[in-house]
Amino acid sequence: MFDLDRIRENFPILKTKMSGQPLIYFDNAATTLKPLNVIREVERILSTQSVNIHRGDYQLSYDISNQYEEVRKSVAKFINAQSDEIVFTSGATESLNYVAYGLEHLIEEGDVILTTHTDHASNLLPWFEVAKRKNATIEYFELTPEGRIDLTNLNQQIHNKVKVITLVHVSNVLGYVNPVEEIIELAHQKDICVVLDGAQSVAHLSIDVKKIDVDFLAWSGHKMCSPTGVGVLYGKKTWLDKLRSIKLGGGANAVFDENGNYELKSSPSRFEAGTPAIESTIALKAAIEFLSGVGMDQIHAHETMLKDYFLSKIQHFNHIKVYNLSTDTGIVIFNIDGIFAQDAAAYLSSKGIAVRAGNHCAKLIHHVIGVTETLRASFYLYNTIREVDVLVEVLKEITLEKCVDLYI
Numbered sequence: 053m054f055d056l057d058r059i060r061e062n063f064p065i066l067k068t069k070m071s072g073q074p075l076i077y078f079d080n081a082a083t084t085l086k087p088l089n090v091i092r093e094v095e096r097i098l099s100t101q102s103v104n105i106h107r108g109d110y111q112l113s114y115d116i117s118n119q120y121e122e123v124r125k126s127v128a129k130f131i132n133a134q135s136d137e138i139v140f141t142s143g144a145t146e147s148l149n150y151v152a153y154g155l156e157h158l159i160e161e162g163d164v165i166l167t168t169h170t171d172h173a174s175n176l177l178p179w180f181e182v183a184k185r186k187n188a189t190i191e192y193f194e195l196t197p198e199g200r201i202d203l204t205n206l207n208q209q210i211h212n213k214v215k216v217i218t219l220v221h222v223s224n225v226l227g228y229v230n231p232v233e234e235i236i237e238l239a240h241q242k243d244i245c246v247v248l249d250g251a252q253s254v255a256h257l258s259i260d261v262k263k264i265d266v267d268f269l270a271w272s273g274h275k276m277c278s279p280t281g282v283g284v285l286y287g288k289k290t291w292l293d294k295l296r297s298i299k300l301g302g303g304a305n306a307v308f309d310e311n312g313n314y315e316l317k318s319s320p321s322r323f324e325a326g327t328p329a330i331e332s333t334i335a336l337k338a339a340i341e342f343l344s345g346v347g348m349d350q351i352h353a354h355e356t357m358l359k360d361y362f363l364s365k366i367q368h369f370n371h372i373k374v375y376n377l378s379t380d381t382g383i384v385i386f387n388i389d390g391i392f393a394q395d396a397a398a399y400l401s402s403k404g405i406a407v408r409a410g411n412h413c414a415k416l417i418h419h420v421i422g423v424t425e426t427l428r429a430s431f432y433l434y435n436t437i438r439e440v441d442v443l444v445e446v447l448k449e450i451t452l453e454k455c456v457d458l459y460i
């Protein structure tokens with residue numbers, strides 16, 4: 053059962069205040085709040101087991117290494133993968149950089165990398181760089197007027213020069229769930245590798261990598277209730293074996309000599325050079341247990357219910373324009389007539405409400421929605437109808453004068 057009161061009791065930060073008002077946190081697409089079991093896990097490790105993994109020949113190190121490897125199993129189970137297909141990184145950005153630079157050696161002059169105008173900088177910039185270095189070309193999926201991938205000409209869009217398709221699974225601006233199964237099926241018929249940026253999907257939807265048959269999936273722990281500093285790169289074993297390691301160092305090599313010869317370990321270890329964020333990674337397992345305990349389908353249902361409720365309330369406000377009325381998730385972007393998004397966000401902050409304002413790191417989004425700056429409210433499992441009501445009331449009475457008054 054989805055017990056909202058119990059869920060909220062697990063997030064101590066919800067009892068704190070911002071600007072003297074009870075905190076209403078609607079910036080979940082940026083990062084999520086942390087439940088008690090995650091907080092306690094970090095505290096437990098730092099107070100009783102803060103030693104290194106895979107290096108020490110003593111009991112504490114054996115214990116923490118085992119716990120670390122248990123997280124790999126837990127992550128694998130969460131997305132229906134094998135443990136040796138799970139690489140720990142520092143976050144979605146690092147995972148996506150690993151894939152782009154790790155596949156660079158397979159990209160040839162004239163190859164096409166296919167992506168979308170709705171993608172995040174972390175998925176576009178590494179590929180822009182690879183394309184530049186290899187004289188490859190970036191192409192973009194055609195979009196419908198509302199900004200969804202247009203499936204009508206899919207076969208022409210995924211043509212025979214396309215080498216890699218890399219796209220966001222759920223847009224962090226529009227909240228649309230991209231039709232990845234159709235894309236992946238067609239891509240695989242043409243031997244094209246498909247990379248998914250799952251930063252906004254893994255934390256909100258039930259994901260089965262075998263079912264969608266994706267080749268790589270990248271995401272961050274902090275967007276699913278774990279601490280910052282840990283991310284995941286899932287790769288099919290066959291693809292991980294083709295991926296070059298771009299981070300070399302201790303823990304990833306099997307042997308090296310003074311002539312510069314070295315051999316790397318097998319994956320996933322060969323991608324995990326250096327000391328990782330041990331406590332954050334172990335706490336990721338606690339976060340997965342928390343979310344799984346609630347149920348991913350229930351979480352998605354709750355977020356979309358809040359989104360529907362919010363839209364039903366603000367849709368008729370003449371001074372508010374929503375850009376993604378048909379959003380599939382808990383992400384809503386909008387603007388208030390005559391008020392710059394950042395000023396509106398600062399006003400909402402004065403009422404205890406945290407939302408994001410700006411381009412949301414998806415700087416090509418203006419090609420889709422026609423503006424560069426928007427407000428974004430993004431809901432998660434601990435948000436309530438009452439909180440949405442508070443936001444709606446503030447939006448009802450917001451004026452430019454009130455925003456300006458903040459600065460006087």
Ligand SMILES: Cc1ncc(COP(=O)(O)O)c(C=O)c1O
Pocket residue numbers: 081082143144145146172174175220222223224249251252272413
């Ligand atoms: C769609 C998407 N991709 C990638 C990222 C980058 O995630 P991180 O900053 O955790 O590496 C984000 C973060 O906002 C995102 O929303």
